[in-house]
Amino acid sequence: MADATEVEDFPQANPENPRVVPQEVADITTRGSVSYRQHRLGTSDIARTEDGALAWSYAIQPDGFRNMLVENQRGVLVTDMTRMDDRQILVYEEDFTYGEGMFLQRSADWNLKKTDYLTKYDDDAVEFSQDGRPYMYYPKTSHEWHLTPLPHTTPTWDGGALVHPDGDIEHLSPEEARAHPILDGQRLYPITVTRAEMGSLGYRNGIINQLPVVGAHEGEVEMARLPPGAGNAQPFVIDLEGERMAYVTALEPYGADTRGLDEVWFADAETGEYTFFGTGDDTLTGPERAMGIARSADSRTNWGQNFVVIEPVPVTIDAELWWHIKVSPTDFTDVTRNVFVNADTGRTVEIRDDAAVRSFISGTVTEDDLEPIEGEDERDVIYYIIVTDEDGNVIERIPVERGQEAVIVDPSDQRAQDNRTTADG
Structure with a gap:
């Protein structure tokens, strides 16, 4: 971790690949859109589609004892996570000789271990397609020995295994995996190794420093906690500019009552290289507090009964950190x-349109161009009149306060000249 590079500004998020669809929503809606009698969708994971978008991917694996004995994995399915409107579900069907959900010697797990027994496969498979064919990639983890100060091992990336539908298994070193054309743009670095490395940062000032009784806990950090029902876990997978996937980890100071962020770390999902941003004397809001702010900013919603806030994901916009939360x-x-x-x-912005989400992340649309959530403005503004030109560009925003009389004019209809409305709440 000593080789990590500290940056002064947050790296910009990729506005074309926002994480709009949470995993739970993707699982429910995707499984409700497909029909398989002998197969089912496996565990969802994050992959890149052939057009560059991020997607939730699934193995189409046999379902039921008999089918797991004799049937084959049918291929992979990917569903776009970057939009809710016109969301694509793509199916790449081709029987896998060795696959997920297949018993004993027919399973991918059995054959991975048979061909490379000494490595560990702690991560789930990354299911994706290339040139219309389905593939699965399994990151590999090994342990590196160190003799000082005491003999110990550390987890390290040991490459990966690329499983072809015809049963061919390519065991690749990290360098070979990064150079492989089929794996271009995919997640290669094990997310479990990243999680272990982030957890180890609590020991960087020595093991005694973090002991519960005698430790001073000086400079000690820990992974920011997420409340139950958050719907995801650290490290978060996001896409940065240039279609570079990254694992992002928010770290908070040690202590039961601390929720502000101390550091934010970025691990390149292809190389495992680390950069981090230190907050210094500033206090940044963590994911748990951000979810509370999102709820409190809209007092009209019946939280917990009808709606929930889920899946906080960090996004970086114009060198600022935002928490992207879904309702x-x-x-x-x-x-x-x-x-x-x-x-x-702590300012909040509410967006209901896929295109507006992309515009906001790109920085072309700012907070002031969007309607605020109830209670965010110091004045008692309850809505805005948005004036646009023929191309839909916003040319004026007129705030309407509670009790203020507003005249709404439709230039295309002279009868609207006499329409009036009172902002009575």
Whole structure:
């Protein structure tokens, strides 16, 4: 971890690949959109599609004891996570000789261990397609020995195994995996290794420093806690500019009552190289507090009964950190809106449109161009009149306060000249 590079500004997020669809919503809606009698969808994971978008991917694996004995994995399915409207579900069907959900010597797990027994496969498979064919990639973990100060081992990336549908298994070193054309743009570095390395940062000032009784806990950090029902876990997988996937980990100071962020670490998902941002004397809002802000900013919603806030994901916009949170019904059948909480100021922005989410992350649309959540403005503004030109560009925003009389004019209809409305709440 000593080789990590400290940066002065947060790296910019990729506006074309926001994480709009949470895993729980993707699982419910995707399984409700497919029909298999002998197969089912396996555990979802994050992969890149052939057009560069991020997606939830699934193995189409045999279902039931008899089918797991004799049937084959049918291929892979990927569903776009970057939009709710017109979301694509792509199926790449081809029987796998060795696959997920297949028993004994027919399983991918059995054959991976048979061909490379000494390595560990702690991560789930990454299911994806290339040139219309389905593939699976398994990151490999090994342990590196160190003799000082005491003999010990550390987990390290040992490459990966690329499973072809025809049963061919390519065991690749890290360098070979990065150079392989089929794996271009995919997640290669084990997320379990990243999680272990982030957890080890609590020991960087010595093992005695973090002991419960005699430790001073000086400079000690720990992974930021997420409340129950958050719907995801650290490290978070996001896409940065240039279609570079990264594992992002938010670290908070040690202590039961601390929720502000101390550092934010980024691990390149292809190389495992680390960069980090230190907050210094500033206090940034963590994911748990951000979820509370998102709820409190909208007092009209019946939280917990009809709707929940889920899956806080860090996004970096114009060198600022925001928490991208989704609002979903309790049955997880939809995403009703996206809420962005500024980790520095606590300001909230609510967006209900896929295109507006991309514009906001790109920085072309700012907070002032969007309608605020109830209660975010110091004045008692209850809504804004948005004036646009023929191309839909916003040319004026007129705030309407509670009790203020406003005249709404439709230039295309002279009868609207006499329409009036009173902002009575």
